[in-house]
Amino acid sequence: MNKNINLAILASGSGSNAENIAKYFETHPHIQVKEILSNKANAFVHERAKQLDIPSFTFSKNEFQDTSFIKRLEDIDYIILAGFLWLIPKYLVKAFPNRIINIHPALLPNFGGKGMYGENVHKAVIESGIKESGITIHLVNEEYDKGEVLHQAKCEIIGDDTAESLVKKIHVLEFEHFPRVIEEYIQSRN
Numbered sequence: 001m002n003k004n005i006n007l008a009i010l011a012s013g014s015g016s017n018a019e020n021i022a023k024y025f026e027t028h029p030h031i032q033v034k035e036i037l038s039n040k041a042n043a044f045v046h047e048r049a050k051q052l053d054i055p056s057f058t059f060s061k062n063e064f065q066d067t068s069f070i071k072r073l074e075d076i077d078y079i080i081l082a083g084f085l086w087l088i089p090k091y092l093v094k095a096f097p098n099r100i101i102n103i104h105p106a107l108l109p110n111f112g113g114k115g116m117y118g119e120n121v122h123k124a125v126i127e128s129g130i131k132e133s134g135i136t137i138h139l140v141n142e143e144y145d146k147g148e149v150l151h152q153a154k155c156e157i158i159g160d161d162t163a164e165s166l167v168k169k170i171h172v173l174e175f176e177h178f179p180r181v182i183e184e185y186i187q188s189r190n
C-alpha cells in the first residue's frame, strides 16, 4: 500500500466507536481519521473529537441532501458510519462506491432497516427471545442495512440479559472487530 488513505467518520451520538477507530489508526503508517462529521451539534462525539485533536463538524439534513456536501469530503477516501442514523443519499453512495462502511449492532439481515438503531435494535432482539446477537460490518448501498457483509461476530444472550446489558456486549464486539475489519478491507483494495 503506497498511498495515504483518509477516513471521515459520521456519527450521530456518543461516538465510542468513532473514538476507538481514531485511536486504532492514530499511529497507522497509511490510514488516518481526517475528520468526524455529525448531524447533531450536541452529540458527545464532538467532545471526543476535541480530545483526539480531530476536526469535527455538524451538518443539517438539507446540507446532507445537497450534492455540494461532497466538498466537505474532498480529501476523503473512505466514509465510516459509526452510529450514524440517517440513510446515505444516492449521490453519496455513487461518489463513494464500495467506500462507505457501516456497523450494525445485530446480525443482519435480521433486526435491520429504518428505525433500527442503537437501543431499538437491542430491545427488539431481547423481545424476540433469540439466544444470540452480534454485529454486522457491511458496505453501504442505497438501502438501510442491505449492502455486502464484510464481517459478523456473535455473542450469546443469557436469561437475565436486558437491552442495556446487550449494549455492553455489543460494544465489546464492535471495539474488537470494527477497526481491524476497516483496515483489512482497505488494505485488500489498495
Ligand code: GAR
Pocket: 011, 013, 014, 015, 016, 017, 018, 082, 083, 084, 085, 103, 104, 105, 116, 117, 118, 121, 170, 171, 174
Ligand atoms: C453502535 O452500537 C452502532 O452499532 C449503532 O449505534 C451504536 C453507536 O454507539 N449503530 C446503529 O444502530 C446503526 N443502525 P457509539 O456512538 O457509542 O459508537
